[in-house]
Amino acid sequence: MVIIGDHKQIVIPHLNRTKHDPARLSGVRLLHTHLENQPINDEDLMDLIFLRLDSIEVLTVSAQGFPISYSCAHILPTGGKNNLYEVYPLCPWDKVNFNPLATAKNLEKELERISKSASPTIREKHALLISVSTESKKVQENSLKELEALAKTAGLKVSGYFIQRVQKINPSHILGKGKLAELEIIALQKGASILIFDCELSPSQLRNLTNITERKVIDRTQLILDIFAQHAKSKAGQLQVEMAQLKYTLPRLIKQNRAFSRLAGGIGGRGPGETKLEIDRRKIRERINKIKKELDKIKRQRQTARNLRERSQIPIVALVGYTNVGKSTLLNTLTQSKVLVADKLFATLDPTSKRMRYPKNKEIIFTDTVGFIAHLPNDLKQAFSATLEELRPANLLLHVADASHPQLENQINAVKEILKELNLEDKTTLLILNKWDKLTADQQQQLKNKYPSAFPTSALNKFGLDRLTQEILKKLF
Ligand SMILES: Nc1nc2c(ncn2[C@@H]2O[C@H](COP(=O)(O)OP(=O)(O)OP(=O)(O)O)[C@@H](O)[C@H]2O)c(=O)[nH]1
Ligand SMILES: [Mg+2]
Structure with missing residues (x-):
């Protein structure tokens, strides 16, 4: 192909590549x-x-x-x-x-x-995780570990990491050109077709990055939205996720739709679907309004159900906590039921309530709900406000934490932070240190000292559940 330019520039048209493999050269x-x-x-x-x-x-x-x-x-x-x-x-x-x-x-x-061996089709799911932040390397590493769990939950394979501590985040491209070039070579070496940034990219940053690299660029928020889209089962859950996705993509729509069409395939584009992603902003806004109305209706229905429950005077215990700590497992063991449990982040999206009868005709309703995560995307927070409304009438909160998680303290704090935002911090709350079975005797002792009023449990082998149940009954009756 011959391209003619002038003394200032040549414009390279979009080359219709024969080779799309992220680990190969373009053949040009x-x-x-x-x-x-x-x-x-x-x-x-x-x-x-x-x-x-x-x-x-x-x-x-x-x-x-x-x-x-x-x-x-x-x-x-x-x-x-x-x-x-x-x-x-x-x-x-x-x-x-x-x-x-x-x-x-x-x-x-x-x-x-x-x-090495991976075939190009497998590489389509290979992602490079990127942290660019003013925080220390340790903080960035821990955050990348969570991003890795999110990526795996979304069905991706992590092929490498890129950590960069900066004085100031580059407002237009996140990183300077030289660093971006370095990143591109690493992605080539690792055969990563997806670049996941461990932060929220502004619409212009996303646009600029997508204009530079051929690889798919997504951020932490999009990844979380994607997982929510995969896991949403109920009508309400699906609507909530779609709403959050549309709100997130609206300002990120760009004229030529180049980046956009790339975002639409597979990860980062699930939910609204490719055809819907191509409709213009006006239609997206219309859709958002329509969803809003439907969600309001669901909210009213839920309110009615809640009112009924409240009128029945049966006390409500809500399980809250970071994602993947074992809330659903605990609900299952406490109530002998079978709510979905999975070693995945955000396995539960829809609130589930189970009624349990105790001796002396005492009854309790247990409610399980969506897990929390640090830096929960704003659009998602709003979208799930209806779900989180379920927590409001609770008489008691069980704050479940994963005692075996290296970030236990940070996770506990993140949950407290979110409860505060939801104005729920004044509710009576019991801290549950779950997955106690995974700890050594030494670790157990340390945590007992650190959290003297917490309840150690193992939802798996039922350790500590009798004591917990006694305490719940004491608090409620
Ligand atoms: N070893 C051990 N594993 C547990 C315990 N409780 C739960 N798990 C495991 O932890 C994983 C997550 O459990 P879930 O009950 O789905 O956690 P969750 O808090 O409901 O998670 P989300 O709904 O995704 O936020 C599963 O693989 C469980 O088998 C426990 O006490 N000990
Ligand atoms: Mg769950």
């Missing part, structure tokens, strides 16, 4: 002219990397249009941080000794060796 060589006797510059190198070119080549020409000298560059598949590419110096054009085809072939072989 770009040979272009420099009007002055300038070697390969930074802009050329950025094109080399972000277009995954086999090589970028420069021919400098005289004022009369005759060739003078030649230079070229290619990426270094195994290069480290400061060694992303090999650049050959200018040399007279008739003395060139560079074999682009053979070089590309060797680079491909090297890439094949690094990314």
Whole structure:
């Protein structure tokens, strides 16, 4: 293909690639002219990397249009941080000794060796997790661990990490160009087709990043929305998720829909569906309004159900807590029922209530609900306000925590924070240290000292449940 530009720029059209494999070069060589006797510059190198070119080549020409000298560059598949590419110096054009085809072939072989066995279709699900933050490395690492659990829950495979501590987040691209180039090479080496940023990307950041890289760019919020979309079972749950997704995507719709069509495939685009994603903003707004009305209706119905329950005077105990701590398992053991339990984040989205009869004709309603997570996306918080309304009439909250989780304290604090936001912090609350069976005797002792009033339990082997039940009955009757 020949592209003609002017002295200032050439516009490279969207190349219809034959090779879409994230771990391979594009199969395209770009040979272009420099009007002055300038070697390969930074802009050329950025094109080399972000277009995954086999090589970028420069021919400098005289004022009369005759060739003078030649230079070229290619990426270094195994290069480290400061060694992303090999650049050959200018040399007279008739003395060139560079074999682009053979070089590309060797680079491909090297890439094949690094990314090993995974097939391109499997690589479509490979993600690189990226943390760019002013926080310490330790904090970033812990947050990435949670992001990894989220990614796995969403059905992705994590092929690598990229942690960058910065003084200030780059407002337009999150990272500077040089760092983005480094990131792109790592993604190439790891064969990652998805870049997941451990933060919320602003609409313009998302747009800018999507314009630079061919890889799919998503953020933590989108990932969580995606999981919610996968797990939503009830009509209300599905509507709530769709609403949050539409609200999130609305400002992120862009003119050419280029980034958008990319977002629409698979992860990050589940729920509203590709066809719906292509309808314009007006239609999305209409849809949001329609959902709002339906949700209001559901809210009223739930209110009626709640009123009935309240009138029945049966006390309500609500299980709250971080996601995956064992709330549903505990509900099941306490009430001998079979609510879905899974080693996944956000397995439960819909509130479930179970009635339990105790001796002396005492009855309790237990309510299980959606798990919490630190930095819960705002749109999701709003969307799930109806679900969280279920917590309001509760007479007692069981704050369930995973005692075996390395982030126990942070998770407890995150839950307290959210309860405060929901104005529920004044409710009588029992702290439950669940998964007690996973701890050593030493660890158990330490936690007993740290949380003297907490209730150690194991929802799996029923340890501590009698004592907990006694306490619940004492608090309620
Ligand atoms: N070892 C051990 N595992 C437990 C215990 N309680 C729950 N689990 C496991 O923890 C995982 C999560 O349990 P769930 O009951 O689904 O947790 P949840 O809090 O309802 O999670 P979400 O609904 O996703 O927020 C499952 O694999 C359970 O088998 C426990 O006391 N000990
Ligand atoms: Mg659950």
